[in-house]
Amino acid sequence: MAEKLEELPIAIPQIGQDRILVQLSRMYEKDPLKAVREYLTNSLDAIDKSKTNKGKIVVALDPYARSLVIADNASGMSQRQMDELSSNIGHSEKFDKIDQRGEKGVGLLSFGSVGSSLQVVSREGALANNSYNYIHWRREEIGSEEKIKAYRSQYRKTEEDITKEFYGPFQSGTQIIMGLTEDVLKEKLTQEELIRAIQDLYLPLFHNQRVSFAFAQINRDKNGRASLEERVIKVPEMPGETLIKERIPFVSTRAKKGSLPEKYELDVMLVFNGEDESGKVGVYSRDVKVYDSVAELDESLGQ
Numbered sequence: 237m238a239e240k241l242e243e244l245p246i247a248i249p250q251i252g253q254d255r256i257l258v259q260l261s262r263m264y265e266k267d268p269l270k271a272v273r274e275y276l277t278n279s280l281d282a283i284d285k286s287k288t289n290k291g292k293i294v295v296a297l298d299p300y301a302r303s304l305v306i307a308d309n310a311s312g313m314s315q316r317q318m319d320e321l322s323s324n325i326g327h328s329e330k331f332d333k334i335d336q337r338g339e340k341g342v343g344l345l346s347f348g349s350v351g352s353s354l355q356v357v358s359r360e361g362a363l364a365n366n367s368y369n370y371i372h373w374r375r376e377e378i379g380s381e382e383k384i385k386a387y388r389s390q391y392r393k394t395e396e397d398i399t400k401e402f403y404g405p406f407q408s409g410t411q412i413i414m415g416l417t418e419d420v421l422k423e424k425l426t427q428e429e430l431i432r433a434i435q436d437l438y439l440p441l442f443h444n445q446r447v448s449f450a451f452a453q454i455n456r457d458k459n460g461r462a463s464l465e466e467r468v469i470k471v472p473e474m475p476g477e478t479l480i481k482e483r484i485p486f487v488s489t490r491a492k493k494g495s496l497p498e499k500y501e502l503d504v505m506l507v508f509n510g511e512d513e514s515g516k517v518g519v520y521s522r523d524v525k526v527y528d529s530v531a532e533l534d535e536s537l538g539q
Contacts, residue, residue: 261348361408476509
């Protein structure tokens with residue numbers, strides 16, 4: 237007689253959910269640059285979605301406020317979209333979309349790897365009222381436990397607020413403001429480290445010029461008002477000889493049942509650096525570096 241199995245419910249109590257969220261927020265503590273990559277890559281997807289021909293991302297350090305700002309000029313988010321972020325952890329509209337970069341829906345929590353605060357301010361440029369929308373995430377100690385909390389401001393951010401608290405007024409797009417611990421600010425996310433990492437992580441984007449990157453230092457006076465020193469991040473030189481540079485059309489086999497196969501283009505570039513003794517060949521997917529070496533790939537890649 238075949239064994240009859242009865243399915244048991246699986247549930248996570250509230251304290252378990254709180255602990256999982258905190259652990260997810262700390263997943264890049266040993267490599268804070270990966271936390272920054274999560275927000276940069278979200279900006280790239282937002283720019284792609286907005287169809288702008290002059291996409292721009294600014295990374296700004298604010299030593300006075302001990303924060304890092306990532307600002308883009310995409311289409312921005314509504315307050316409703318921002319409010320829904322806190323109730324959609326683990327779910328992303330980008331899931332299973334081969335042409336978008338992030339799909340796990342947990343990258344927003346990465347701020348806990350560099351500090352304990354994340355502020356998001358966004359503006360939809362196409363709307364007539366064009367107000368600033370705002371949400372604030374925090375990792376808080378409540379009793380003996382830590383929790384991730386999200387808050388919406390009870391009042392609208394003004395131009396004065398944006399000038400004093402963030403990277404300055406903007407017509408359309410989103411600004412992410414991460415609070416940094418002193419150690420992360422001074423040792424892990426220095427100006428030199430950030431610029432080097434951006435050039436390395438997004439090397440294809442620099443060369444196809446689809447998006448420009450800039451770095452800024454935010455200086456503040458005694459009243460907290462900011463003055464900016466912004467400069468474009470230079471296109472890095474290719475680290476060797478380009479052996480292959482082609483665009484290959486292909487059809488995705490991941491189409492859902494009943495829908496037509498989707499057509500895409502794959503940009504392939506192979507660069508050989510005879511002076512690099514490490515023997516590593518970096519792997520990029522959708523213009524973002526995902527592996528430092530081909531050797532890190534597993535057999536599942538071709539499945």
